[in-house]
Amino acid sequence: MKKVAIIAQTKEGQLSDTSIQLISFLSSFSPESILLVAMGEVKFASIPASKSVDVITLSEGLWTDSSAINPLVNAVEGYAVFGIKSIQVDNLLSLLAASSSQEMISGIQQMSFSGGKFSISKSIFSGKASLSLTSETVGYFSLNRNFDFSGNAEYGEQSVGSMSTLTTAAGGKASILELKPITGSIPLPDATLVVGAGRGFKDPGNWTIVEDLAKALGAATACSKPVSDLNWRPHHEHVGQTGVKISPNLYIACGISGAIQHLAGVNGSRIIVVINNDPEAAFFKHADYGIVGDVNDILPRLTKKLQEHLN
Ligand SMILES: Cc1cc2nc3c(=O)[nH]c(=O)nc-3n(C[C@H](O)[C@H](O)[C@H](O)COP(=O)(O)OP(=O)(O)OC[C@H]3O[C@@H](n4cnc5c(N)ncnc54)[C@H](O)[C@@H]3O)c2cc1C
Known part of the structure; x- marks a missing residue:
């Protein structure tokens, strides 16, 4: 080549x-x-x-x-x-x-x-x-x-x-106009780590534990469609067939049932971890790792462990 x-x-x-x-x-x-x-x-x-x-x-x-x-x-x-x-x-x-x-x-x-x-x-x-x-x-x-x-x-x-x-160009053909470091949060389609949350959280006030986990990991947050339809989360976080398509290295889906329309937006993820209190939830069939449990219990524990490990 x-x-x-x-x-x-x-x-x-x-x-x-x-x-x-x-x-x-x-x-x-x-x-x-x-x-x-x-x-x-x-x-x-x-x-x-x-x-x-x-x-x-x-x-x-x-x-x-x-x-x-x-x-x-x-x-x-x-x-x-x-x-x-x-x-x-x-x-x-x-x-x-x-x-x-x-x-x-x-x-x-x-x-x-x-x-x-x-x-x-x-x-x-x-x-x-x-x-x-x-x-x-x-x-x-x-x-x-x-x-x-x-x-x-x-x-x-x-x-x-x-x-x-090449400060000016490859063979003098391109030039530096200005250097501008990229700032701000990572857009969801570009994120390599994503924590997604669904209707299992019951109330928008419960999102603190999702944000805490995302922060500990350095991940972007996502949500299912009903969550954004209910205005619990902004629409740009909605992933799925009718939302953003993501392909991170790790997607942690919390309190999301795993409907086909949601999967259509996340099945490009390299590793999927599902946390759901229903062992029969459809999402487990598409997960690499699954945790059966209450998100209100699992997420704070996971965040604490990560913080201990990463600090
Ligand atoms: C044309 C069309 C397009 C659609 N496009 C999309 C789309 O792009 N994206 C999308 O997401 N959906 C889409 N949907 C909706 C989709 O069919 C599902 O209704 C939706 O994904 C379900 O969202 P959910 O899993 O958050 O909620 P639910 O189906 O209500 O599932 C909540 C889950 O949380 C679990 N849970 C409850 N409490 C707890 C707890 N305390 N701890 C742990 N787990 C708990 C439950 O067991 C359940 O599995 C579309 C539907 C249609 C018809």
Whole structure:
């Protein structure tokens, strides 16, 4: 493979764990060159690679304004451009794909490289089925947040290599406009950890224990549709067929029955933990781990244990 570029968001100068895994994963394909397109300031110490990584940092204007995209289109010409799914990364990938009339493949769950082509498995129909396809090594690729990195034997054995910094451009084609670290809470579709709560909580006043657990984990909060219909929680937290689709590494569903419409929005989660006081609740059939018990009892205990463990 010739050239790979990774589009990655940063927080306080750090790349996310999944972006670091992606750099490592793509390094294992032995590309000719690796370009990191950072959506914000990036500290070089946070980039692991066995070979040199060129870096372009972008200002916010460049990823929201289609008229400002051309320098970046030129900078990544001839590259296979990857990103881990988030609202901003997907927006930028689609802008780039449209501007360069290239193919964009999203929802990628697994990927390997052989015979000069990518073999890709991507989820379709809200995660109920998967599609296998092969692709050329130039284009735009959006990987699901729970992308399977297990095929990458080299992961974990990378060393920090030499790095060059492109302060103005790859070959003078792109320039830094401004550095703006991303601030604020994580949008639900981008969250890697989510605590969801349903009608089992009975009253909006009982959400403190959900928020406490989410805070202890650093997770986003979600809810079932009836909960947002009752105005117990804001509508942007509603997950499911008619709400937000999430694909975190961990989804803890508390006091939620597991109706098919709810599952349609959460079945992309890598690990599902269900807490419900009804051992017959449908959600247990779709759970990796289940706890039969009262949320009012289990959640505070879980939060306390996590706080003890993490502090
Ligand atoms: C067209 C259509 C679209 C829909 N879209 C969505 C959607 O996008 N998202 C969505 O979520 N729903 C959607 N629904 C609604 C869906 O069918 C279910 O009605 C809904 O998901 C149920 O929400 P719930 O599990 O919070 O509530 P319930 O069904 O009332 O379940 C509450 C659960 O809490 C448990 N419980 C009660 N007390 C406790 C306790 N103290 N401790 C532990 N557990 C307890 C109960 O055993 C039960 O399993 C849709 C429905 C339709 C018809």
